[in-house]
Amino acid sequence: MKKLIDWIDQRTGLQGLLHEVLFERIPGGARWRYVWGSTLSFCFFVQIVTGVVLWMAYSPSAHSAWESVYYIQHEMTGGWFLRGLHHFVAQAMHVLLVLHLLQVIIDGAYKAPREVNYWFGIVLLMLTLGLGLTGYLLPWDQKGFGATKVATSLMGIVPVIGPSLQKLVVGGSDYGHHTLTRFFALHAGVLPGLMIAAIAAHVALFRRHGITAKQPYRKPEARFWPDQVLMDGVACLAVLATVVYLTVRHHGAELHAPADPTQPFNAARPEWYFLFLFEFLKLDFLTQWFGHHGELVGAIIIPGLVMGVLAAMPILGNWRLGHRFNLGFLGAILVGAVLLTVQSLRSDAGNPGFQAAVAQAHAEADRMVTLIRAAGGIPRDGAASLLKQDPATVGPRLFAQHCASCHRYGGHDGLGVVSAEAPSAPDLRGFGSAGWLRGLLQADTITNSAYYGGTKFRTGKMVRYVREKLPKLQASEPGALESMIAAVVAEADLPADRAGAGDRAGTVEAGRRHVATTFGCTDCHAFRKPDEEATAPTLTGWASRDWMVRLVGDPTHADFYGARNDRMPSYLKEGRLSERDIGLIVDWIRGDTDPARWLQAPVATKPSSSGVAGARP
Amino acid sequence: MLSGLVAWLDPLARGAGGGGWIQVADLPSVPADGTPVRVSVVTARTDAWTREAAVPVGVVYLRRTGPSEVVALHSVCPHAGCFVDYQGDRKAFFCPCHDSTFAVDGSINDPRSPSPRPMDTLAVEVRGQAVWLRFQNFRPGIQAKVALA
Numbered sequence: 001m002k003k004l005i006d007w008i009d010q011r012t013g014l015q016g017l018l019h020e021v022l023f024e025r026i027p028g029g030a031r032w033r034y035v036w037g038s039t040l041s042f043c044f045f046v047q048i049v050t051g052v053v054l055w056m057a058y059s060p061s062a063h064s065a066w067e068s069v070y071y072i073q074h075e076m077t078g079g080w081f082l083r084g085l086h087h088f089v090a091q092a093m094h095v096l097l098v099l100h101l102l103q104v105i106i107d108g109a110y111k112a113p114r115e116v117n118y119w120f121g122i123v124l125l126m127l128t129l130g131l132g133l134t135g136y137l138l139p140w141d142q143k144g145f146g147a148t149k150v151a152t153s154l155m156g157i158v159p160v161i162g163p164s165l166q167k168l169v170v171g172g173s174d175y176g177h178h179t180l181t182r183f184f185a186l187h188a189g190v191l192p193g194l195m196i197a198a199i200a201a202h203v204a205l206f207r208r209h210g211i212t213a214k215q216p217y218r219k220p221e222a223r224f225w226p227d228q229v230l231m232d233g234v235a236c237l238a239v240l241a242t243v244v245y246l247t248v249r250h251h252g253a254e255l256h257a258p259a260d261p262t263q264p265f266n267a268a269r270p271e272w273y274f275l276f277l278f279e280f281l282k283l284d285f286l287t288q289w290f291g292h293h294g295e296l297v298g299a300i301i302i303p304g305l306v307m308g309v310l311a312a313m314p315i316l317g318n319w320r321l322g323h324r325f326n327l328g329f330l331g332a333i334l335v336g337a338v339l340l341t342v343q344s345l346r347s348d349a350g351n352p353g354f355q356a357a358v359a360q361a362h363a364e365a366d367r368m369v370t371l372i373r374a375a376g377g378i379p380r381d382g383a384a385s386l387l388k389q390d391p392a393t394v395g396p397r398l399f400a401q402h403c404a405s406c407h408r409y410g411g412h413d414g415l416g417v418v419s420a421e422a423p424s425a426p427d428l429r430g431f432g433s434a435g436w437l438r439g440l441l442q443a444d445t446i447t448n449s450a451y452y453g454g455t456k457f458r459t460g461k462m463v464r465y466v467r468e469k470l471p472k473l474q475a476s477e478p479g480a481l482e483s484m485i486a487a488v489v490a491e492a493d494l495p496a497d498r499a500g501a502g503d504r505a506g507t508v509e510a511g512r513r514h515v516a517t518t519f520g521c522t523d524c525h526a527f528r529k530p531d532e533e534a535t536a537p538t539l540t541g542w543a544s545r546d547w548m549v550r551l552v553g554d555p556t557h558a559d560f561y562g563a564r565n566d567r568m569p570s571y572l573k574e575g576r577l578s579e580r581d582i583g584l585i586v587d588w589i590r591g592d593t594d595p596a597r598w599l600q601a602p603v604a605t606k607p608s609s610s611g612v613a614g615a616r617p
Numbered sequence: 618m619l620s621g622l623v624a625w626l627d628p629l630a631r632g633a634g635g636g637g638w639i640q641v642a643d644l645p646s647v648p649a650d651g652t653p654v655r656v657s658v659v660t661a662r663t664d665a666w667t668r669e670a671a672v673p674v675g676v677v678y679l680r681r682t683g684p685s686e687v688v689a690l691h692s693v694c695p696h697a698g699c700f701v702d703y704q705g706d707r708k709a710f711f712c713p714c715h716d717s718t719f720a721v722d723g724s725i726n727d728p729r730s731p732s733p734r735p736m737d738t739l740a741v742e743v744r745g746q747a748v749w750l751r752f753q754n755f756r757p758g759i760q761a762k763v764a765l766a
Contacts, residue, residue: 062664146699150714153698157758163765164629173633173754173765174674176664262657262673264692264700266713281697282715284729292733292760295696299758357713401655405705419706575645 022225025210028217030227033107036100037206038232039239043093044199046240047131050086051188058138060184061177065140066258067378073255074369084252088243090132094273096239097125098334105313105330108323109212115314117205120198122311127195134187136271140180142361145259146268148183149175154299175261257364258384263397266357269348276337277303279344306333356416367393374595389598395588398581403428406567408450409589424454425568428589432492432543437485443467456566461524462536473519480514484521487511492543495592515539526559537561548586549579633754633765634663642679642748647687653678653703653710653721655692658752675752677739678703678710680721689750690723691737698757701736710736733760 009015026034057076059068072079101121104110110118137148156166171178222228270278277299286294309316309329316322348354364387371386372378379385387393396414404413410429412418427450430436439445440452446466452458474481489497490508512528515521524536531538537560541547550557553572556565571577577585587593639660647654657673676692690710694701699714709726710719720726723736740751754765 063667150697150699153757156756163756167628168626170628172628172631172665174662174664177667178628178665261700262676264702264713266700266702268699268714278715282731287729287731294731295733295758299697354713405652413705421706575643576648577646 020207022223022229024207024224025221026224026228027211027213027221028215029219029222030224030231031214031218032231032235033103033214034211034228035232035235036096036103037203039096039235040093040100041199041203042236043089043096043239044195046089047086047093048192050082050089051192053082054086055188058184060138060180062140062175062180063177063382065138065180066255067383069139069141069255070368070372070378070383073252074372080252081247084247084250085243087253088246090135091271091273092239092243093128094132097128101125102330102334104212105326107212107214108317110314110326111317111323112314114205114209114212117202117209118314119311120202120205122307123198124195124202126307127191127198131187131191131195132271132273134183134191137183138180138187139255140259141256141365142259142263142265143254143256143268145175145261146265147270148179150268150270154295157296158300159296255365256361257368257387258382260384260387265361266354267361272341275344276340279340279347353417356412356418360415364393371595371599375599386595390593390595391584391587391598392593394581394584395586395593398577398585399588402571402577403585406454411450422454423449426451426455431548431589432489432494433497434485434489437489441466441470441481441485443471470519477514477518480511480518483507483511484514484519485511487515488521488539488542491539491541491547492590494543494590495594535562535564543590545583545586545590545592548590549582552577552582552586553579636751636753638742638749639752640747640749641677641689644685644687644743644746644748647679647681647748649681649684651681651721652705653680653690655703658750660752675754676700677750677752678736679741679748685743687741687743687748688722689739689741689748691739691755693737693754693757694732695734695737695755695757695762696732733758734762737762 005015054072057068057072057079059065069083072083074080076082104118104121133148133151137144152166152170155169156162158165167173169182171182269275280302281295281298283298286298290297313326313329317326319325367390368383368387371390372383375386396409399407399409399414400417404419406423406425408419408423408427408429411427439448439450443466445451446463447453447458452460452463457463470481486504486507487509488511490501490504490511493501515527521527521539522531522534524534525531526534526538526540528540537551538547551560554570555561555568556563556570556573561568569576571582572579637660639658641658642654642656646656655676655678658675658677659671659673661668661670662672662674663669678690678692680688680690682688692701693699694712694714694717696712696715696717699712701710701712701717701719703709704711708721710721710723712718712732715731717730717732718725718727719730719732719736723738725732725735737755739753742749756763756765
């Protein structure tokens with residue numbers, strides 16, 4: 001062994017190098033405050049390792065980026081953990097960088113002759129921010145796409161060179177393949193390359209000047225080995241433990257639904273360490289003081305000046321009060337950034353619209369996974385093509401846009417947004433179910449805003465019938481109402497009701513007679529046979545897919561409201577919606593959202609036994 | 618070195634393309650009461666090596682201002698480029714990023730709104746029962762409405 005070590009040493013001088021590294025002098029002994037640089041190097045090493053493995057599975061193009069990240073996250077053995085580590089270590093680096101910078105400024109480690117070393121540190125700070133920014137886009141999901149659009153738009157407002165700069169970064173006028181290839185080359189090639197060079201220079205200069213020991217010395221001078229090495233090791237392990245905890249707790253990094261520029265994404269936010277800048281742009285003083293230049297000032301000039309002061313600190317520090325100024329300035333910036341971040345988080349927490357958008361984004365991400373599994377994989381047209389055919393995804397969007405100005409769905413607009421305005425048409429959640437119909441047939445609920453409260457029918461014949469006649473009829477024959485309801489609901493044939501349909505056949509049969517005789521529904525409504533004299537919507541096939549599609553298409557048809565129609569547009573007849581879109585809304589309202597019904601591919605067997613699949617929360 | 622630089626600068630040599638008339642909707646699908654409706658602008662596009670015959674290149678809000686007059690508002694916020702959402706209950710446009718708000722006609726309706734200009738309008742033509750428009754993107758963050766080249 002000794003011989004081997006000697007052989008290597010004679011040819012490389014390794015022992016001398018190791019000696020120099022381990023026996024660096026530390027006046028005043030080892031201290032916890034010196035650990036930050038080591039933790040950052042450790043994090044960077046982890047990022048290189050996890051990053052290279054992610055690279056082996058990642059495919060940068062608009063058609064495959066999301067899909068390849070999906071595979072890493074949901075199919076690859078341990079993929080979610082790998083991606084989660086990469087994601088959370090990146091966040092840890094930002095925190096550690098701030099701590100490192102604080103320590104350097106407080107201890108005066110930036111002063112002569114260490115200016116150049118400090119500047120390399122500032123370069124490393126900017127490179128890290130750049131890596132965070134470029135990495136955010138790579139999954140090509142809604143969140144990363146939205147944030148990158150904003151970041152590159154801000155780049156475009158730089159005077160003179162802005163537009164060209166933006167075009168070069170984006171790789172054209174529009175976002176696409178070359179946005180990803182360019183961002184990926186920056187993220188995995190250019191920036192880490194520069195970072196390695198800057199770290200080498202930073203560490204070499206640190207060795208040259210030695211540590212800036214904190215006065216007064218508490219202990220006698222020591223060497224890097226063993227005490228400081230132990231402290232650095234413990235700190236790195238603490239960082240790793242935190243990151244692993246966060247990764248397991250959140251089941252890795254989130255992957256939103258694929259980028260879709262045609263859908264508003266109201267949950268758009270930058271990564272948390274950019275939130276202060278995001279919130280800063282919302283501050284009133286920018287528009288009040290700088291008018292329409294507010295954004296240039298807020299996004300480019302002020303951050304540029306702050307960076308400038310930060311870089312100038314070694315020079316500023318030469319003045320009599322320079323060090324105090326530097327301390328005060330950095331303190332003020334950090335306190336400001338923390339306050340802005342807190343304000344941003346608090347205003348989002350208190351904003352129901354934003355919370356609904358976040359819940360919607362999570363639901364869409366989960367739905368995407370369900371659809372891909374049901375399809376047995378992602379079709380060639382990409383994952384987004386599955387979402388576009390999915391009633392559970394498209395239905396509520398169309399409902400929110402075309403129906404929710406009058407109707408509600410469980411009190412909201414289909415996407416979770418609750419309007420302050422009272423609805424002017426029934427709430428359609430559960431439409432076609434026994435529960436919904438029971439509510440309609442009750443004297444105290446039929447004129448609620450969830451039923452006829454907002455419509456002209458609140459003073460109509462149906463309401464009078466439910467209030468005056470129905471209670472008497474019901475009292476004369478107990479149980480008849482429930483079987484009548486069962487008979488009408490059987491027309492709807494909701495997927496949720498199919499399970500026990502056979503057991504209810506007898507009740508339904510009896511109920512059909514009650515519809516015509518006991519309750520006299522057929523005085524106004526047609527039921528299971530043509531009725532020329534019917535004056536109210538037909539109950540034949542009530543709330544079935546066909547019935548609903550036809551009603552939405554043309555409520556003024558004689559089978560429905562005819563001339564008595566109350567403000568409901570004829571969506572198909574007037575050309576407002578296609579039959580396909582109406583079908584998507586109807587399928588969603590009816591809860592008919594099992595992807596097996598519309599997927600052409602054979603329904604997949606269960607996902608592979610990688611264990612990852614089943615572990616998703 | 619030079620050959621790399623030239624290739625890297627390639628995007629500068631390419632224009633935004635587009636600018637032609639595109640049919641985006643049928644007139645009846647735009648509500649007569651002036652409520653804006655969101656429609657995707659679908660046309661052919663080449664993204665680097667991929668040629669797509671029909672792909673959404675943007676989203677606009679169409680609003681009826683007369684029996685056969687339609688105004689088109691670009692959905693991209695002139696502030697920082699987020700997707701502006703129309704909120705039916707407030708009868709106003711709202712940007713979820715930095716809280717820019719716009720009236721139903723796209724004008725700035727709150728002096729605290731950070732956007733430097735109203736929502737961008739696009740040239741529209743109603744031909745018979747069809748709504749056509751010329752789609753362009755504009756530079757966000759500045760007061761002047763400048764089309765992206």
